[in-house]
Amino acid sequence: MxxxxxxxxxxxxxxxxxxxxxxxxxxxxxxxxxxxxxxxxxxxxxxxxxxxxxxxxxxxxxxxxxxxxxxxxxxxxxxxxxxxxxxxxxxxxxxxxxxxxxxxxxxxxxxxxxxxxxxxxxxxxxxxxxxxxxxxxxxxxxxxxxxxxxxxxxxxxxxxxxxxxxxxxxxxxxQPMLSRTQAWSPPSEGWYKVNVDGVVFRESNSCGIGVVIRNVQGQIMGAMSKKLNLPLGVVEVEAKAFEEGLQLAGDLGLKQVILKGDAQIVTNALFGKCLPPTSIQMIITGARRWRHTVQEWKVSYVRRTRN
Known part of the structure; x- marks a missing residue:
């Protein structure tokens, strides 16, 4: 009571x-x-x-x-x-x-x-x-x-x-969204453009990779996203994205591809303009084997807002 x-x-x-x-x-x-x-x-x-x-x-x-x-x-x-x-x-x-x-x-x-x-x-x-x-x-x-x-x-x-x-x-x-200063440009006839990107999820010690492949008409020929339960850094996951992009192009039977990504340190290393960081040296060294995947490939740097 x-x-x-x-x-x-x-x-x-x-x-x-x-x-x-x-x-x-x-x-x-x-x-x-x-x-x-x-x-x-x-x-x-x-x-x-x-x-x-x-x-x-x-x-x-x-x-x-x-x-x-x-x-x-x-x-x-x-x-x-x-x-x-x-x-x-x-x-x-x-x-x-x-x-x-x-x-x-x-x-x-x-x-x-x-x-x-x-x-x-x-x-x-x-x-x-x-x-x-x-x-x-x-x-x-x-x-x-x-x-x-x-x-x-x-x-x-x-x-x-x-x-x-x-x-x-x-x-x-x-933060204001950055406007795209240039639209997507098609590759040369017979070539395919492969846009790749990587992201790091620090809170879960994992990372993700995304790939989009288009033909000369801008039609999507293939796309892929993958989560990797690996504690990779930003440079490492970007290099891995290039490798996965080539692998997907090869699986689709494409012969001539242009790889485009927004990680300049990776594109420069693939170009041979600089020595690759130790953490991605194996991937860059293995790039010569990519010709077994496709007949011919090129690499190009693109700004993040256009990738």
């Missing part, structure tokens, strides 16, 4: 706060959706604002029979406890080095922390704050349902990397 009474009081208090300052609430909700971070983190912050995260406190409000103790420290679990007061959450916030407020008593709602930062107009990177809170919540779920969590330093590092990754994507999106 005492627990039910306490929960009812908390619910009445929340409803009163929601009505008392609706302008403040609307302003903060708009602010959440304008954060420069993934939608899942914005949705998490919105749920924290509405106090509808599935904490034990919220589940009890919905009359779901459940143990009311935090799995880490045994205290009653509210959003304030799970995301701030719990010893695991506290360790993560301290490691984050964010300029956060301090409280003398335990918090029931995580939004108490948010409002303190918001009203004091602290100079804080909100994307870092929201992402760290989301990582704490994910870790809480792992501890609760899987019995294992991540180290504090690992979680803080993951939060920072996620913020950096999303920020870099936004910067790239804002």
């Amino acid at each position: 005492v627990a039910c009474s306490w929960l009812c009081e908390r619910r009445n208090k929340e409803e009163a706060c929601e009505v008392s300052n609706p302008k403040k609430g609307r302003k903060f909700k708009n602010f959440i959706w304008q954060l420069n971070c993934p939608s899942k983190i914005k949705q998490f912050m919105w749920r924290a604002y509405k106090n509808i995260l599935p904490t034990i406190y919220c589940l009890k409000l919905r009359k779901i029979p459940i143990e009311d103790a935090c799995g880490v420290c045994g205290k009653v679990e509210s959003s304030g406890h799970a995301l701030w007061d719990c010893e695991v959450a506290g360790a993560i916030w301290r490691e984050s080095k964010l300029p956060l407020p301090s409280f003398k008593t335990s918090l029931c709602d995580f939004m108490d922390v948010v409002w303190e930062i918001w009203e004091e107009k602290r100079e804080i990177i909100w994307e870092c704050f929201a992402t760290t809170a989301w990582c704490i919540w994910k870790n809480r779920n792992s501890l609760k349902f899987e019995g294992r969590g991540k180290a504090v330093k690992t979680l803080v590092k993951e939060a920072k990397l996620l913020v950096e990754e999303f920020s870099s994507k936004k910067i790239k999106e804002k």
Whole structure:
């Protein structure tokens, strides 16, 4: 009965706060959706604002029979406890080095922390704050349902990397697209143009290769994309793309091809204009064997915007 009474009081208090300052609430909700971070983190912050995260406190409000103790420290679990007061959450916030407020008593709602930062107009990177809170919540779920969590330093590092990754994507999106200064030009009669390119996926230690082959009319004679689970560098994967392009042309029975790629160091090495880097020396040395694949081949450098 005492627990039910306490929960009812908390619910009445929340409803009163929601009505008392609706302008403040609307302003903060708009602010959440304008954060420069993934939608899942914005949705998490919105749920924290509405106090509808599935904490034990919220589940009890919905009359779901459940143990009311935090799995880490045994205290009653509210959003304030799970995301701030719990010893695991506290360790993560301290490691984050964010300029956060301090409280003398335990918090029931995580939004108490948010409002303190918001009203004091602290100079804080909100994307870092929201992402760290989301990582704490994910870790809480792992501890609760899987019995294992991540180290504090690992979680803080993951939060920072996620913020950096999303920020870099936004910067790239804002950069103006370079216009093509010259349209695709056809090869000579009887020849085929083979455009090749490579890309490195550093986060997964893999890379990808793409090849498109066209005839003199611009018709696609063949195309290929391939993912390689190899930790190759940029130069290495570009050299591999040239090799794969020749192989595809040979498989299609083409005899005269022009290889075009945007890696100038590779094209110069194939031309014999410079010594190849050690990492691609085997591919460049093996280029003389490419005549067994096709009768005649040439190589040409093309700018990235035209490849």
